[in-house]
Amino acid sequence: CGASPSRSPHPAAAFAAARPRRRPRPAAAPSHRGVNPQRWRCEKTQAWSFWSSLRASDLPGGLYGDVSKNMLKPAAAVSVEQAEASAHLPKGDMWSVHKFGGTCMGTSQRIQNVADIILRDPSERKLVVVSAMSKVTDMMYNLVNKAQSRDDSYITALDEVFEKHMAAAKDLLGGEDLARFLSQLHADVSNLKAMLRAICIAGHATESFSDFVVGHGEIWSAQLLSFAIKKSGTPCSWMDTREVLVVNPTGSNQVDPDYLESEKRLEKWFARQPAETIIATGFIASTPENIPTTLKRDGSDFSAAIIGSLVKAGQVTIWTDVDGVFSADPRKVSEAVILSTLSYQEAWEMSYFGANVLHPRTIIPVMKYNIPIVIRNMFNISAPGTMICQQPANESGDLEACVKAFATIDKLSLVNVEGTGMAGVPGTASAIFGAVKDVGANVIMISQASSEHSVCFAVPEKEVAAVSAALHVRFREALSAGRLSKVEVIHNCSILAAVGLKMASTPGVSATLFDALAKANINVRAIAQGCSEYNITVVLKQEDCVRALRAAHSRFFLSKTTLAVGIIGPGLIGRTLLNQLKDQAAVLKENMNIDLRVMGITGSRTMVLSDTGIDLAHWKEQLQTEAEPANLDKFVDHLSENQLFPNRVLVDCTADTSVASHYYDWLKKGIHVITPNKKANSGPLDKYLKLRTLQRASYTHYFYEATVGAGLPIISTLRGLLETGDKILRIEGIFSGTLSYIFNNFEGTRTFSDVVSEAKEAGYTEPDPRDDLSGTDVARKVIILARESGLKLELSDIPVRSLVPEALRSCSTADEYMQKLPSFDQDWARESKDAEAAGEVLRYVGVVDLVNKEGQVELRRYKKDHPFAQLSGSDNIIAFTTSRYKEQPLIVRGPGAGAEVTAGGVFSDILRLASYLGAPS
Numbered sequence: 001c002g003a004s005p006s007r008s009p010h011p012a013a014a015f016a017a018a019r020p021r022r023r024p025r026p027a028a029a030p031s032h033r034g035v036n037p038q039r040w041r042c043e044k045t046q047a048w049s050f051w052s053s054l055r056a057s058d059l060p061g062g063l064y065g066d067v068s069k070n071m072l073k074p075a076a077a078v079s080v081e082q083a084e085a086s087a088h089l090p091k092g093d094m095w096s097v098h099k100f101g102g103t104c105m106g107t108s109q110r111i112q113n114v115a116d117i118i119l120r121d122p123s124e125r126k127l128v129v130v131s132a133m134s135k136v137t138d139m140m141y142n143l144v145n146k147a148q149s150r151d152d153s154y155i156t157a158l159d160e161v162f163e164k165h166m167a168a169a170k171d172l173l174g175g176e177d178l179a180r181f182l183s184q185l186h187a188d189v190s191n192l193k194a195m196l197r198a199i200c201i202a203g204h205a206t207e208s209f210s211d212f213v214v215g216h217g218e219i220w221s222a223q224l225l226s227f228a229i230k231k232s233g234t235p236c237s238w239m240d241t242r243e244v245l246v247v248n249p250t251g252s253n254q255v256d257p258d259y260l261e262s263e264k265r266l267e268k269w270f271a272r273q274p275a276e277t278i279i280a281t282g283f284i285a286s287t288p289e290n291i292p293t294t295l296k297r298d299g300s301d302f303s304a305a306i307i308g309s310l311v312k313a314g315q316v317t318i319w320t321d322v323d324g325v326f327s328a329d330p331r332k333v334s335e336a337v338i339l340s341t342l343s344y345q346e347a348w349e350m351s352y353f354g355a356n357v358l359h360p361r362t363i364i365p366v367m368k369y370n371i372p373i374v375i376r377n378m379f380n381i382s383a384p385g386t387m388i389c390q391q392p393a394n395e396s397g398d399l400e401a402c403v404k405a406f407a408t409i410d411k412l413s414l415v416n417v418e419g420t421g422m423a424g425v426p427g428t429a430s431a432i433f434g435a436v437k438d439v440g441a442n443v444i445m446i447s448q449a450s451s452e453h454s455v456c457f458a459v460p461e462k463e464v465a466a467v468s469a470a471l472h473v474r475f476r477e478a479l480s481a482g483r484l485s486k487v488e489v490i491h492n493c494s495i496l497a498a499v500g501l502k503m504a505s506t507p508g509v510s511a512t513l514f515d516a517l518a519k520a521n522i523n524v525r526a527i528a529q530g531c532s533e534y535n536i537t538v539v540l541k542q543e544d545c546v547r548a549l550r551a552a553h554s555r556f557f558l559s560k561t562t563l564a565v566g567i568i569g570p571g572l573i574g575r576t577l578l579n580q581l582k583d584q585a586a587v588l589k590e591n592m593n594i595d596l597r598v599m600g601i602t603g604s605r606t607m608v609l610s611d612t613g614i615d616l617a618h619w620k621e622q623l624q625t626e627a628e629p630a631n632l633d634k635f636v637d638h639l640s641e642n643q644l645f646p647n648r649v650l651v652d653c654t655a656d657t658s659v660a661s662h663y664y665d666w667l668k669k670g671i672h673v674i675t676p677n678k679k680a681n682s683g684p685l686d687k688y689l690k691l692r693t694l695q696r697a698s699y700t701h702y703f704y705e706a707t708v709g710a711g712l713p714i715i716s717t718l719r720g721l722l723e724t725g726d727k728i729l730r731i732e733g734i735f736s737g738t739l740s741y742i743f744n745n746f747e748g749t750r751t752f753s754d755v756v757s758e759a760k761e762a763g764y765t766e767p768d769p770r771d772d773l774s775g776t777d778v779a780r781k782v783i784i785l786a787r788e789s790g791l792k793l794e795l796s797d798i799p800v801r802s803l804v805p806e807a808l809r810s811c812s813t814a815d816e817y818m819q820k821l822p823s824f825d826q827d828w829a830r831e832s833k834d835a836e837a838a839g840e841v842l843r844y845v846g847v848v849d850l851v852n853k854e855g856q857v858e859l860r861r862y863k864k865d866h867p868f869a870q871l872s873g874s875d876n877i878i879a880f881t882t883s884r885y886k887e888q889p890l891i892v893r894g895p896g897a898g899a900e901v902t903a904g905g906v907f908s909d910i911l912r913l914a915s916y917l918g919a920p921s
């Protein structure tokens with residue numbers, strides 16, 4: 001609920017502007033997420049018990065005087081003389097202070113709701129601070145502006161103000177109360193008319209004239225509410241705070257309360273009107289000379305805080321239209337939670353970032369007396385809100401609890417002043433920031449490495465040109481003499497800040513934050529942390545800011561590890577993977593906190609994109625009805641530019657060389673790549689090495705387990721051996737599911753061509769089965785394992801025995817090849833029979849020979865009792881002979897082709913990625 005319109009724009013309007021406007025909900029609506037009621041109660045009790053254990057002598061004197069004098073009972077009916085003779089200000093936690101802003105007081109119905117809330121508060125004494133009805137303060141300023149620009153329409157504008165209040169009063173009140181309110185309203189409006197006429201004649205309004213006019217909004221709303229409460233039979237007075245609150249202007253649109261004088265006046269006021277329910281005007285006050293003034297920005301919140309401290313309230317409740325303070329801007333982080341508590345210092349930090357928290361000056365008066373401030377939603381009173389109080393001592397000390405919230409500020413520039421002439425030269429910082437001050441720019445953060453060779457600081461983007469020009473002028477000589485090498489401006493930056501009081505004493509907070517950013521491939525340009533450690537600030541590229549916020553928030557708040565997935569090639573493996581993702585998504589979310597969203601699916605002709613995730617039950621229909629022409633660049637941009645999910649992965653389920661040629665660029669963009677496609681790892685050696693070097697140098701991952709042995713753990717087994725220092729001597733095996741199936745089943749009456757067709761039907765073959773029969777697919781797998789083991793071989797270095805007859809090598813399509821294949825069945829039958837006669841079987845094997853640094857791909861004959869002769873179906877068998885596994889090789893065996901096992905291998909790479917990104921193991 002806004003207070004005054006005189007708020008100057010805050011550097012980060014982020015949260016304030018972000019408040020989701022909620023419709024009023026039934027009181028019982030269970031909308032409150034993330035708040036543990038038990039914990040909330042504990043903390044509340046603690047704050048209260050702290051308060052009640054406080055003795056008057058514990059409290060500071062000074063500005064507030066000797067409070068022990070003021071611990072007096074409320075006066076009943078006393079004379080003015082008696083009142084002046086003794087202090088009559090009732091204090092202690094019997095006072096409950098509330099503040100309702102303009103939105104809460106927006107209509108007659110809302111004013112009635114406010115009255116109901118106050119009536120339900122069981123506190124002994126209640127002091128309620130109210131803003132003007134919503135829009136009224138603007139209307140009042142408008143009156144003054146019109147009058148001073150001699151625009152006569154101020155008269156009709158004043159009539160509108162009058163009508164608005166008269167209508168509200170007629171809705172709310174009746175009988176004598178209505179008559180009294182309207183008669184006062186008439187009198188006020190006719191005074192205002194006279195004053196505005198004077199302003200109009202003079203063509204000018206002094207600040208105090210303007211404040212006098214504007215303050216009527218609060219006066220009328222306080223009167224309306226007080227009548228609405230009285231209507232129920234509860235005695236209630238309204239307080240014109242200009243009689244009570246005394247403030248001194250300090251310049252820069254701020255005022256300092258004069259607590260001593262205000263306290264005296266408040267006592268006098270109580271002596272005259274000893275009510276137990278008081279409605280006070282927010283925002284307005286007087287100078288020591290009794291000239292009307294206002295409390296400026298966030299005025300009504302400030303009024304409530306000052307009054308709360310004067311009466312030493314048990315609690316100050318600020319009623320607004322959100323459930324409390326969020327852990328991050330909920331527009332940017334949908335999983336943001338309402339914080340149950342914030343320390344005063346944390347609230348300060350958050351308010352700087354424009355969060356929906358109080359302005360620091362609002363916190364100072366109540367902080368002195370450890371008075372808790374509770375921010376609550378008037379439109380959802382079942383939500384307990386956020387309590388701002390002293391740091392609860394028993395709050396858990398784990399890493400996640402240390403960071404309370406994250407905030408961002410956009411539209412910044414970094415200025416970097418660099419040069420060897422700065423080190424050890426006193427006054428450099430003063431000269432830099434003197435120049436910045438001279439152009440009136442606001443420095444938002446500063447960072448200097450201890451080598452003193454550079455100082456960098458962030459300023460609002462709109463101020464950076466002036467800052468840069470001023471620094472160039474100021475350091476002209478140093479720049480031309482080379483003592484300074486540059487004054488550089490880095491545009492389009494944002495700040496991400498982690499806020500939490502307990503970060504100060506907890507190791508690992510920064511490490512966790514930076515790890516989350518690194519894993520989301522976010523580059524940090526500058527870092528600042530004061531030694532109070534309430535706030536760690538990082539500067540990053542503005543385009544990365546929301547992703548950074550989400551990555552950091554999800555790490556600390558243990559929200560789901562979210563992964564935006566793009567699937568390329570929804571063929572046999574791609575569509576099987578999509579089905580597996582659909583079936584397992586709920587389990588992953590529930591059990592492992594992993595949220596996988598398929599943001600796009602592209603085939604070679606069409607693609608479908610989504611901003612939040614494709615419904616995997618209907619992706620096929622969508623690809624037909626809602627598709628657009630396939631465009632791989634657009635597809636990748638869509639995934640990488642999504643701001644909702646910090647982690648992105650492309651899953652290439654094609655067999656396409658051109659798709660594979662993009663992996664390097666994708667990894668460079670911070671997009672993880674997972675694939676069963678063998679083309680990149682078995683393609684040109686230089687490209688492969690470049691890709692792997694990039695992968696190793698970054699936090700971006702490239703997984704390809706399914707390229708060898710489909711879902712069988714071949715690559716991971718080899719990696720495990722290598723990384724633990726084993727020495728690989730030889731890898732030998734049957735690497736082709738297709739050829740395994742063919743030679744396991746090609747016997748008796750079945751022809752070779754029949755069995756090849758069966759393998760194709762079963763989904764074991766490559767999109768073009770000639771890749772299998774030519775031995776190329778096995779050669780690719782041999783190359784992949786050889787390179788993984790450290791050999792620098794090209795595909796052409798592997799001698800291959802092709803099973804494609806010479807006459808069929810010129811077939812232009814796979815179909816033509818399959819049609820012509822039966823004419824060679826006789827040749828195959830003969831070869832098989834020869835082997836059979838010798839008690840042997842045919843097996844197509846691949847070998848990586850690490851001793852001789854070579855690879856082979858051959859059709860061999862094995863005795864029937866050899867392990868390679870014992871296979872069935874599409875089984876692969878891979879034997880690793882190593883220094884540790886020398887006598888008996890380490891053997892991995894199982895189906896090495898087929899849709900389910902291959903898609904399963906790709907899926908398990910996706911989950912491996914999620915766990916690298918922080919999902920639980």
Ligand SMILES: NC(=O)C1=CN([C@@H]2O[C@H](COP(=O)(O)OP(=O)(O)OC[C@H]3O[C@@H](n4cnc5c(N)ncnc54)[C@H](O)[C@@H]3O)[C@@H](O)[C@H]2O)C=CC1
Nearest residue numbers: 569570571572573603604653654655676677767897898902
């Ligand atoms: N089938 C199996 O058992 C195994 C397959 N693999 C590999 O999995 C990959 C996929 O194999 P399958 O699904 O069987 O092949 P498939 O031919 O059924 O599917 C490939 C899909 O990719 C699409 N595609 C081709 N080029 C494209 C492009 N430039 N952009 C977008 N889409 C494109 C095709 O239209 C097709 O839908 C291959 O690389 C294969 O080597 C790996 C291990 C086992």
Ligand SMILES: N[C@@H](CC=O)C(=O)O
Nearest residue numbers: 736737738764765766
């Ligand atoms: N076509 C391949 C599939 C796996 O890579 C095979 O048959 O092994």
Ligand code: NA
Nearest residue numbers: 705708710712
């Ligand atoms: Na594998």
